[in-house]
Amino acid sequence: MGAHQTIVATTRSLNQAQSLKQIRKGLQVPGVLFARGLNPSTPIFIQRKEANVILATGERVLDMVIDGKKEMVNLTEVQREPSSGKLVHMSFHLLKAGEKTHASIPVHILGKAIGEKTGGLVQLVLKEIDIKALPKDLPEFIEIDVSGLDIGDHLAIKDIKLPTGVELYNMKPETNVVACKPPAKEEAVSEVAADANAEPEVIGKEKAKEE
Missing domain, CATH: 2.40.240.10 (Ribosomal Protein L25; Chain P)
Incomplete structure (x- = not known):
């Protein structure tokens, strides 16, 4: 370290x-x-x-x-x-040397995501990861390479290779750490499209059932 x-x-x-x-x-x-x-x-x-x-x-x-x-x-x-x-x-x-301890270690992003070239935004969902290790093995930070992420992709804790001697502490491996989000305008359009495809509530039918 x-x-x-x-x-x-x-x-x-x-x-x-x-x-x-x-x-x-x-x-x-x-x-x-x-x-x-x-x-x-x-x-x-x-x-x-x-x-x-x-x-x-x-x-x-x-x-x-x-x-x-x-x-x-x-x-x-x-x-x-x-x-x-x-x-x-x-x-x-x-x-104490020779005694394992747990600590919250900051996450550092490494590289430039593929999705950023087309307007995507890399978002750090989890700023720290809780780990357990001997004091000599405790890292200053944990690096995550995001260069392979395209828009819509994400990395969870299970996708990260922890340093030698370091283990996850009291956290779920499926927890997301970083994601590549679509541009803000694209997200807004997607939400509008989802609303448009949603089945409208037919008030008349509900009323008829009640009667």
């Missing part, structure tokens, strides 16, 4: 006045790192600018440098203010 994105965190004390001041200024985002053992959760801080950069990549499995020590973590939850969308909290889980 390729190198994961790196995020830097520092442990925090819930009563640190300086840390609270940084939060009020909006420079840092509070978070928590969950782990098994004697210390099941560690409060942390992450620089807001760095957090936003990481979130923009869509990656969930990351290398975290916390107080100078490098760990592999899984980003499991992101909280935002409902009105403004401002990032307010992040949750991570520590990954």
Whole structure:
């Protein structure tokens, strides 16, 4: 697997006045790192600018440098203010070597579909796939080659070759991931044609039956 994105965190004390001041200024985002053992959760801080950069990549499995020590973590939850969308909290889980874990991995489209040459639109139906693997085998993303798709075609999870050591987790293989849709005008015409071919409701007949 390729190198994961790196995020830097520092442990925090819930009563640190300086840390609270940084939060009020909006420079840092509070978070928590969950782990098994004697210390099941560690409060942390992450620089807001760095957090936003990481979130923009869509990656969930990351290398975290916390107080100078490098760990592999899984980003499991992101909280935002409902009105403004401002990032307010992040949750991570520590990954242990030799122990399988499950994670949501972003999907990346590769290639240009045949159908796009005639006006088709490639639509990513599923942005993430839930998988299970050892930390060393967790991919940054899962690539899907759409170059063979024509208008009306689609690819499901079962059509994707997962990396070695990676297995599907709690998802149906038949779930669609990406599709090549017809142009918007063509879709509208198809819907109109379908309505035209539909059998009209004969109100008189229904009334006669009721009588």
